[in-house]
Amino acid sequence: MAPSSRSGSDSAPMERHKALHVYAGPPRGFDSPLGPGFGALLEQRQADTREVDHMRDKEGGSHNVLNDDVLAELCRKCSEGSYMGALLGTPCDSFCCARWKPLPGGKKGPKPLRNRNHIMGLPGLAERDRKQVEKHNEITWRTCKISLMEYKAGGEFCIENPVDRGDEQLEQEMKRRTTREGGVELAFNALHSSLWQMPCVQQLQQLTGARKLHLPQCALGGKRQKWTTLLCSPRLYSVLYNSLGELRCECLVPHEDNKIGLIEGTNDFHTTASAAYPFRLNEILAEGFVRCHTDKGFKLMPRLDVATSCTSARATALVVALLLPA
Numbered sequence: 001m002a003p004s005s006r007s008g009s010d011s012a013p014m015e016r017h018k019a020l021h022v023y024a025g026p027p028r029g030f031d032s033p034l035g036p037g038f039g040a041l042l043e044q045r046q047a048d049t050r051e052v053d054h055m056r057d058k059e060g061g062s063h064n065v066l067n068d069d070v071l072a073e074l075c076r077k078c079s080e081g082s083y084m085g086a087l088l089g090t091p092c093d094s095f096c097c098a099r100w101k102p103l104p105g106g107k108k109g110p111k112p113l114r115n116r117n118h119i120m121g122l123p124g125l126a127e128r129d130r131k132q133v134e135k136h137n138e139i140t141w142r143t144c145k146i147s148l149m150e151y152k153a154g155g156e157f158c159i160e161n162p163v164d165r166g167d168e169q170l171e172q173e174m175k176r177r178t179t180r181e182g183g184v185e186l187a188f189n190a191l192h193s194s195l196w197q198m199p200c201v202q203q204l205q206q207l208t209g210a211r212k213l214h215l216p217q218c219a220l221g222g223k224r225q226k227w228t229t230l231l232c233s234p235r236l237y238s239v240l241y242n243s244l245g246e247l248r249c250e251c252l253v254p255h256e257d258n259k260i261g262l263i264e265g266t267n268d269f270h271t272t273a274s275a276a277y278p279f280r281l282n283e284i285l286a287e288g289f290v291r292c293h294t295d296k297g298f299k300l301m302p303r304l305d306v307a308t309s310c311t312s313a314r315a316t317a318l319v320v321a322l323l324l325p326a
């Protein structure tokens, strides 16, 4: 299936210059201690972002993608070409490889809900667990639906989730791209089932020719290694590959935040606290979406003076270049 042809023109509606960010998390401006989020960095590039996350319901309207009306409205906007692309940070709780880690002292905690042989959910789960699996199956399907609608209208999509720990070839690649000192966090687990085995995700990949990028977040300033996979529409993949495709963990000391499993005394995973992307990943994603959009002929206003508001290495280099005598 090829995306419908779409290119910019003088009559292109301004609404084109907007991205969709689903499961966006809390707002992150330039004053955030974590650094700016995807939306703030797109705004800096003269594009808007529609951020959707159920935790934002108090902002008005519903942000719950599990609500059929919300999903229908999002898909309609995607189909109408309202967005340059969609970034989807789909919740990974039910796929989380930390569920496989034995708890200290034989304590009870979240257990695997799926495995490679039972990707849609293990047989015999307690009702509460079964409901959680079914909810996440539905969330994954809705993620794919939004992505496909966006792609069919000529836009880009990127789905983010942790890497598949049951892919032996990928494990070798991660080892190749990791220094001995950093080590690959969490071992290969032949039974681990990730979002990437879900039939709807694999079907989306086949229908669109989407491709995966695998990266350690520490290479972009993250405190954890947190190997992450991005499934990208083909054009976005080619734009992002140079920046993200071969990133290495070159850490010479253990990662600052390397705890796996449950936070003592809670039912929360250590990894949940690092769900926010490092600022540099947001910057590369924002740049990638804008680049795809302008490559299609859409014109954005000139960028703001990045040197005054952006602290990235690239912006710093720009400041230095401006200050150097000619």
Ligand SMILES: [Zn+2]
Binding pocket: 182, 216, 218, 219, 224, 225, 249, 250, 251, 255
């Ligand atoms: Zn590292």
